[in-house]
Amino acid sequence: MSLNIAKNNKKRAVIVGGGFGGLKLANKLKKSGFQVVLIDKNNYHQFPPLIYQVASAGMEPTSISFPFRKIFQHRKDFYFRMAEVRVIFPEKNMIQTSIGKAEYDYLVLAAGTTTNFFGNKHIEEEAMPMKNVSEAMGLRNALLANLERALTCSTKQEQQELLNIVIVGGGATGIEVAGILSEMKRFVLPNDYPDMPSSLMHIYLIEAGPRLLAGMSEDSSLHAEKFLREMGVNILLNKRVIDYRDHKVILEDGTEIATRTFIWVSGVTGVTIGNMNPSLIGRGGRIKVDQFNRVEGMDNVFAIGDQCIQSTDESYPNGHPQLAQVAIQQGELLAKNLIRLEKGQEMKPFHYRNLGSMATVGRNRAVAEFSKVKMQGWLAWVMWLVVHLRSILGVRNKVVVLLNWIWNYFTYDQSMRMIVYARKAKEIRDREKVEATTHLGQDLLSEDQ
Amino acid sequence: MSLNIAKNNKKRAVIVGGGFGGLKLANKLKKSGFQVVLIDKNNYHQFPPLIYQVASAGMEPTSISFPFRKIFQHRKDFYFRMAEVRVIFPEKNMIQTSIGKAEYDYLVLAAGTTTNFFGNKHIEEEAMPMKNVSEAMGLRNALLANLERALTCSTKQEQQELLNIVIVGGGATGIEVAGILSEMKRFVLPNDYPDMPSSLMHIYLIEAGPRLLAGMSEDSSLHAEKFLREMGVNILLNKRVIDYRDHKVILEDGTEIATRTFIWVSGVTGVTIGNMNPSLIGRGGRIKVDQFNRVEGMDNVFAIGDQCIQSTDESYPNGHPQLAQVAIQQGELLAKNLIRLEKGQEMKPFHYRNLGSMATVGRNRAVAEFSKVKMQGWLAWVMWLVVHLRSILGVRNKVVVLLNWIWNYFTYDQSMRMIVYARKAKEIRDREKVEATTHLGQDLLSEDQ
Incomplete structure (x- = not known):
């Protein structure tokens, strides 16, 4: 087997990797004289x-993603292959x-990062990460199934575990998910589960550092914290x-928080080759x-x-x-640098132009900061939406995202509350088993190219 | 554990069961004096x-489905429970x-039907049914993964298996999926896979009976067949x-058709209790x-x-x-009959008013028949869309379905070509294991209600 190019x-x-960097690079190499393989x-x-x-x-996964083959339709000298890179032989x-x-x-290499469990295998097995649409769909399904289960479980203890939500990690993702779940608690739960008081649900956001949004200014941290506290987080x-044991999150100081919805957005680590x-x-x-950007x-x-x-x-x-x-x-500059290299010219060094950063906490509530300006509240939220x-x-x-936002804003509703798992066909399961046993570099020993 | 109502x-x-019948019944029992449990x-x-x-x-699963809790928000004396019924003790x-x-x-009982494999366990394991959104998402993922794989597999034989599609069952579902896949072959494949001739893909529709759409008139069957043949099926x-063996569909007459996309829509059987x-x-x-409708x-x-x-x-x-x-x-009449029963009145017998039936083969192509009128082609297709x-x-x-149709019609594009499986959280996997081992009627032996 080969990539067949x-x-x-x-x-x-x-x-x-076709994330923000890889995609920009591939786009900018159009008509550059390179054969591009993504x-x-x-x-x-x-x-x-x-x-x-x-x-x-x-939101649907398909509304926030885009097939590579569609992006690069009619592009000459371009090849997409769906695969994982195992080994490099420089x-x-x-x-x-x-x-x-x-x-x-x-x-x-533009393969991004993966969730960092800091070596804790137990947490890795039990926690729900939220780094890609597959994990996000898994979390959605688990959240909804836990609510259904909370109605019919045998003990008050189990009900509390099913209703509590613990989010570990106070970065942008952590505050965004805490915010939107607190809105769900407030606007969806009372309507969907009239026989289960929404006050039973507690949302915890746990951060190891001294403040939320460590990557932004203290001012933004304080505003985000204030917004979330107002929203009941x-x-x-x-x-x-x-640790996480017997449906309890264990803190270093010995505190235990009962939950079966244990969301881990506490940090990332570079994808390893x-x-x-x-x-x-x-x-x-x-x-x-x-x-x-040369290794x-x-x-x-x-x-x-x-x-x-x-x-x-x-x-x-x-x-x-x-x-x-x-x-x-970096993707943009590297495209130029590769073209320069081919022309025998010097490459240019990278300097980051900081265009600012932002995070949203909920409807009408966000924090944003640009080189000279800091914003909070409604204006920052509108900026966030537009950007x-x-x-x-x-x-x-x-169009789909905008319509969804408008719909959700006026209805106070997160409407896609269906628990759906795609049924995995046997053909695909069989193939995955074979791929999983393809050892590192094994192919190189064989003669076929 | 109990349903806790x-x-x-x-x-x-x-x-x-909350399909067409169960849902209509539940709706019509509103303000009827019953406590309704769905x-x-x-x-x-x-x-x-x-x-x-x-x-x-x-189309997205969420565009063609609707959460029960949302349908019945603010409804008094109504309870939804997500569960499977195992045993009845009349x-x-x-x-x-x-x-x-x-x-x-x-x-x-309004639990509908499930795919009928006619007792063939081997086909049941290998084939892809398409009876619900979960199976449909599984089929979508498998179709797309097979196309990716076809680009890079080692042998021409495997490539042919990956590109061939075999659909078993010439009812409405069979002709609809054959039609839409032939459109995908014609409009999407050449753009997405320029280095793989779409002529390599063959779509087979296999029917055990003498004609397609056995439930409709011969005239409609012939039109559907003609449309599909024109479209290359x-x-x-x-x-x-x-049977299905070594990636081949085996027919009774000994013919073998190589495929790894083996779609089974050949019939249904009532859900068993x-x-x-x-x-x-x-x-x-x-x-x-x-x-x-009394058992x-x-x-x-x-x-x-x-x-x-x-x-x-x-x-x-x-x-x-x-x-x-x-x-x-039937749901509508049964609601009335249950109310009559409670009032000590006689129930009314069911008589089906045939409102007609229809099936679509592709863009601008459908067949429809009503009590006196038969239609084919564009007009039937528009009727199909409206109905x-x-x-x-x-x-x-x-709104979402209409926008999708408009988009797909003008772009000739089935745009949701992402392969996504929801990651199943450990909490959910653990729970499923427990539920799977709950034996029939076991609970009844215990004292707790």
């Missing part, structure tokens, strides 16, 4: 800022993926979660790169976006924040 | 006529469900599928009922819709066709 006389740029484990680009709305039953300019191997002239700061030398990996599991010690291997850490930008000696804008700007609507790919998705 | 001084009507294994009503559009990536007026037991004064009539006496079950696994030999147990068979209607001595309209009309749009529950869904 004919080599032509063009240089081949293989991009691993590899992603999903067949679609997803829009992480709205994943929490999928989890809360306000000396052979070759990668091994779950569906075979492929050669490259330039390799760009129990905020615990400076509290570290160390099987054989990468540990010396190349920096803080947060991120691949160390130079000012041109240290390699000529033609690059990393961009959340997956890399670059400490050459004067204003960001500890690396850039892991934000969409960094990935987009995110503009960023979503595709006219159809923009 | 307080008994009051009202008579309790328990309805099992039990369904899903927390939403679904709209079967559009499930094939979910499978073909043209002498105790009690049912045992997956979440405990409940008493009833009247019990109405290979139609095999009078061919019986007996654990301890029901076989003498009560008629043709097609349907529960035998009298002219009032034979029981006073206060009824069955309506696809799950029952009624041979007392003069024009339908072999039972009614399994259509939405029959279920709706189905009117029948979908909820303003939001109507």
